[in-house]
Amino acid sequence: MDKKNNPAICDYEDSDYQSSFWNQGGREYEDGVEAIALKRLLPKDGQLLLELGAGAGRNTSRYKGYERIVLLDYSRTQLEQAQERLGRSEKYVYVAADIYRLPFIDGLFDAATMIRVLHHMVDAPKALEQVRNVMQADGTFILEFANKLNLKSMLRYWLGRQTWSPFSLEPVEFARLNFDFHPKTIRNWLKDLGFKVEKTLTVSHFRMSILKRTIPTPMLVLFDSSLQWTGAFFQWTPSVFMKACGGSRGSGPGNNENALTFFKCPECRHAPLKDQGSYLLCPNCRNKWGIKDGIYDFRKPDDR
Numbered sequence: 159m160d161k162k163n164n165p166a167i168c169d170y171e172d173s174d175y176q177s178s179f180w181n182q183g184g185r186e187y188e189d190g191v192e193a194i195a196l197k198r199l200l201p202k203d204g205q206l207l208l209e210l211g212a213g214a215g216r217n218t219s220r221y222k223g224y225e226r227i228v229l230l231d232y233s234r235t236q237l238e239q240a241q242e243r244l245g246r247s248e249k250y251v252y253v254a255a256d257i258y259r260l261p262f263i264d265g266l267f268d269a270a271t272m273i274r275v276l277h278h279m280v281d282a283p284k285a286l287e288q289v290r291n292v293m294q295a296d297g298t299f300i301l302e303f304a305n306k307l308n309l310k311s312m313l314r315y316w317l318g319r320q321t322w323s324p325f326s327l328e329p330v331e332f333a334r335l336n337f338d339f340h341p342k343t344i345r346n347w348l349k350d351l352g353f354k355v356e357k358t359l360t361v362s363h364f365r366m367s368i369l370k371r372t373i374p375t376p377m378l379v380l381f382d383s384s385l386q387w388t389g390a391f392f393q394w395t396p397s398v399f400m401k402a403c404g405g406s407r408g409s410g411p412g413n414n415e416n417a418l419t420f421f422k423c424p425e426c427r428h429a430p431l432k433d434q435g436s437y438l439l440c441p442n443c444r445n446k447w448g449i450k451d452g453i454y455d456f457r458k459p460d461d462r
């Protein structure tokens with residue numbers, strides 16, 4: 159397969175990520191500090207928010223001021239877990255799709271979040287371009303990325319325990335489909351796409367097991383919270399949040415009553431698609447995109 163047109167995807171299908179990493183993984187600290195950063199960056203309310211890499215919906219309740227939320231993930235089983243948590247209603251639209259081929263019309267969303275997702279993107283600029291296209295011109299995009307320029311990697315590099323330099327601008331793939339990025343590179347990519355970075359927060363200053371074991375979590379979260387603003391000046395933490403303003407030129411219909419009007423064909427980009435009950439039909443290329451148990455599936459055409 160052509161790698162450029164079809165970048166490899168990190169798939170969480172059938173993974174117990176939510177329970178092993180978040181619920182029993184000793185990650186209350188990370189969850190707590192992310193919640194604070196999100197609260198500081200994302201406008202409290204709005205119409206239509208796109209949650210990219212929503213997983214099992216860990217963050218979704220933090221967007222409750224939005225009239226409608228589209229949860230997107232490549233893994234259907236993660237979305238099923240999110241559905242169990244949030245229920246099926248008009249407020250939530252569940253979409254299984256590939257970020258490199260987003261199935262939404264241009265200029266649709268007034269807000270988007272992408273947290274712990276870019277970390278798995280082999281072609282990050284291509285993913286970010288897709289996000290820009292589906293956002294309204296003055297949309298708010300909250301992006302979290304894993305920072306290669308963190309204190310731990312600097313120390314390891316100086317001690318000779320790490321071969322790659324945390325100071326160079328290219329992303330580093332430290333494990334298969336796991337990438338850390340230089341903050342300057344992210345800023346450049348966002349700028350090239352017409353986004354304006356309005357705010358930068360550093361997060362997880364104290365992500366060290368000895369601190370997490372010895373200091374009570376609420377206290378550690380409070381310390382982190384009091385330092386996040388320093389991200390405006392330097393970014394040496396393993397996780398960085400940016401608030402970027404921008405989007406595509408066009409302005410979509412916003413929060414329309416019918417979620418069907420949100421979609422375009424990820425194959426030929428035609429819109430609108432036709433509702434056939436158990437699938438959406440693209441009248442242009444004739445591909446069928448399945449709908450099953452309240453989840454729209456745009457990963458592969460349905461061959462019924």
Ligand SMILES: [Zn+2]
Binds near residue numbers: 424425426427443445
């Ligand atoms: Zn089509």
